[in-house]
Amino acid sequence: MKIIDLLNRSAAPLFSFEFFPPKDEDGMAALYRTISDLKELNPSFVSVTYGAGGSTREKTLDLVIRIKHEIGLEPMSHLTCVGSTGSFIREILERIQADGIENVLALRGDPPKGETGFQKPDGGFGYAYELVWEIKKNHDNFCIGVAGYPEKHPESPTLEEDIRYLKLKVDSGADFIVTQLFFNNNAFFEFLERAEKSGIHVPIIPGIMPITNFNQIRKFTEICGAAMPKKLVEDLEKIKNNPEDVQKYGTEYAINQCRELLDKGVKGIHFYTLNKSKATMEIFREIA
Numbered sequence: 565m566k567i568i569d570l571l572n573r574s575a576a577p578l579f580s581f582e583f584f585p586p587k588d589e590d591g592m593a594a595l596y597r598t599i600s601d602l603k604e605l606n607p608s609f610v611s612v613t614y615g616a617g618g619s620t621r622e623k624t625l626d627l628v629i630r631i632k633h634e635i636g637l638e639p640m641s642h643l644t645c646v647g648s649t650g651s652f653i654r655e656i657l658e659r660i661q662a663d664g665i666e667n668v669l670a671l672r673g674d675p676p677k678g679e680t681g682f683q684k685p686d687g688g689f690g691y692a693y694e695l696v697w698e699i700k701k702n703h704d705n706f707c708i709g710v711a712g713y714p715e716k717h718p719e720s721p722t723l724e725e726d727i728r729y730l731k732l733k734v735d736s737g738a739d740f741i742v743t744q745l746f747f748n749n750n751a752f753f754e755f756l757e758r759a760e761k762s763g764i765h766v767p768i769i770p771g772i773m774p775i776t777n778f779n780q781i782r783k784f785t786e787i788c789g790a791a792m793p794k795k796l797v798e799d800l801e802k803i804k805n806n807p808e809d810v811q812k813y814g815t816e817y818a819i820n821q822c823r824e825l826l827d828k829g830v831k832g833i834h835f836y837t838l839n840k841s842k843a844t845m846e847i848f849r850e851i852a
């Protein structure tokens with residue numbers, strides 16, 4: 565089922581979960597337990613990341629196909645431009661289409677470990693909008709999601725410019741937008757307004773990452789450019805050495821964030837699960 569059809573048909577908000585392909589067999593077994601826990605919550609779809617630099621390509625595709633055909637959930641496969649020629653991307657698209665996958669999150673992608681900046685591959689794509697264009701041109705059956713950044717993409721000089729390029733992705737054929745994680749709902753609401761004013765009318769789904777570990781979230785936010793409000797940092801500093809307190813606080817914070825987003829009528833919430841079910845389940849039970 566295409567996510568855009570789910571978004572258009574459902575009066576209730578959609579809930580979705582994101583996973584990454586684990587490195588080893590133990591991680592994979594743990595992920596299947598997580599997916600089995602979260603399946604009980606009846607998510608509208610789940611998504612699987614495409615490791616930085618395309619490092620998890622085979623695992624991503626295998627997982628997406630197993631989620632669809634063995635687990636029985638609707639998957640969205642992330643796909644990036646990193647290190648791939650256009651013809652290789654076309655091969656991947658043909659392969660997943662043949663396996664019945666209908667949803668793709670089209671991304672430029674992050675560079676491989678050890679490299680600082682994105683390099684346009686020879687014969688490949690330099691920006692996500694080119695990938696969207698390619699999918700639309702040759703594989704019109706896919707429903708296409710793209711990434712949005714309420715606090716702007718870290719490489720972008722201004723939010724205005726970033727939104728201009730977000731519109732280019734939508735004009736190229738993107739059906740909906742999933743956002744980067746954020747902790748300040750006002751930044752998200754302002755982003756919605758600016759997107760609407762700039763002519764972006766596709767659904768925008770906020771991305772929420774429950775905080776479960778202080779050092780980890782500091783690292784993530786430094787990389788992705790999401791701001792942590794002063795009070796959030798101060799509160800976490802006080803409890804950072806007690807993992808249970810951090811998890812409890814992070815869950816409570818996410819519940820409040822989600823409640824406000826739902827009250828204001830968002831079309832869905834996408835949870836960055838980090839392959840763990842506990843926090844997401846607790847949040848979900850409070851808000852759904």
Ligand SMILES: Cc1cc2nc3c(=O)[nH]c(=O)nc-3n(C[C@H](O)[C@H](O)[C@H](O)COP(=O)(O)OP(=O)(O)OC[C@H]3O[C@@H](n4cnc5c(N)ncnc54)[C@H](O)[C@@H]3O)c2cc1C
Nearest residue numbers: 613614616642671672673674691692711717720726729744
């Ligand atoms: C929901 C979500 C899921 C993600 N999943 C993955 C994943 O699975 N694997 C992974 O590697 N990464 C993933 N990422 C991270 C993403 O790949 C990075 O943020 C990457 O740096 C940018 O990708 P993009 O698709 O947003 O790029 P783009 O939309 O191409 O934008 C990249 C930068 O270029 C600018 N830009 C865009 N178009 C133009 C243009 N025509 N001219 C000049 N500048 C332009 C933008 O403003 C931005 O600064 C994800 C991000 C999100 C929000």
